[in-house]
Amino acid sequence: MQGNKATTQNYVNNILPDEFGSRTYFEYGNGVYSNYIYNSATRRLQNLTTTSTNGSSYNITYTYDPVGNITRIRNADAGANGLGGSFTYNYSYDDLYRLDSSDGSGSIDASYTLAMAYSPSGNILKKTLAASKEILGNATSVTYENEYSYSGAHTLQSLFEVNGLTPDLNFSFDGNGNRTTRQLKTNVPLHFYPEFLESPSLHPKSNTI
Numbered sequence: 001m002q003g004n005k006a007t008t009q010n011y012v013n014n015i016l017p018d019e020f021g022s023r024t025y026f027e028y029g030n031g032v033y034s035n036y037i038y039n040s041a042t043r044r045l046q047n048l049t050t051t052s053t054n055g056s057s058y059n060i061t062y063t064y065d066p067v068g069n070i071t072r073i074r075n076a077d078a079g080a081n082g083l084g085g086s087f088t089y090n091y092s093y094d095d096l097y098r099l100d101s102s103d104g105s106g107s108i109d110a111s112y113t114l115a116m117a118y119s120p121s122g123n124i125l126k127k128t129l130a131a132s133k134e135i136l137g138n139a140t141s142v143t144y145e146n147e148y149s150y151s152g153a154h155t156l157q158s159l160f161e162v163n164g165l166t167p168d169l170n171f172s173f174d175g176n177g178n179r180t181t182r183q184l185k186t187n188v189p190l191h192f193y194p195e196f197l198e199s200p201s202l203h204p205k206s207n208t209i
Contacts, residue, residue: 044068069093078107098122109134124148
């Protein structure tokens with residue numbers, strides 16, 4: 001693949017598939033290339049290595065449970081020139097194959113734990129996250145415990161703060177299921193609600209969106 005600006009530039013130098021059509025090698029125009037290895041029995045991606053002109057950046061191994069859910073992602077490469085870095089992420093699932101917990105840590109002094117709880121019909125009832133990272137010697141952290149309530153089968157009505165007493169976010173919908181309002185409690189830290197902060201006009205002091 002090429003592009004033509006002032007001079008011709010290669011965006012992709014080479015792509016090699018295996019006999020099943022799965023990508024085994026991919027080289028970008030800047031010389032960075034990746035190799036892909038698949039499990040011979042399941043054809044699931046087993047290992048991915050990415051190498052730049054400055055040295056290997058990633059050596060990622062994927063582990064799965066018998067039904068194909070990812071249970072671990074591990075990068076064994078320390079990176080080069082401040083890019084990349086080793087990390088390990090672990091995932092576990094309930095009997096219906098829904099993610100119920102995850103944890104991870106890496107060489108950049110970052111770690112997290114996540115726990116999920118669901119209703120029998122699959123609605124998320126609780127999401128608990130504790131994450132920390134050290135930046136320039138200063139430890140920063142984000143911790144929240146969100147609880148969710150529903151009206152009807154799967155219509156989200158409220159998102160509650162950690163004590164579960166006062167709704168921090170309320171939602172209303174029209175008869176066709178379209179969301180019509182989203183109301184935010186005043187002065188609530190925004191990082192509590194990453195899954196509902198898609199509006200670029202959202203302001204910490206704003207009550208209604």
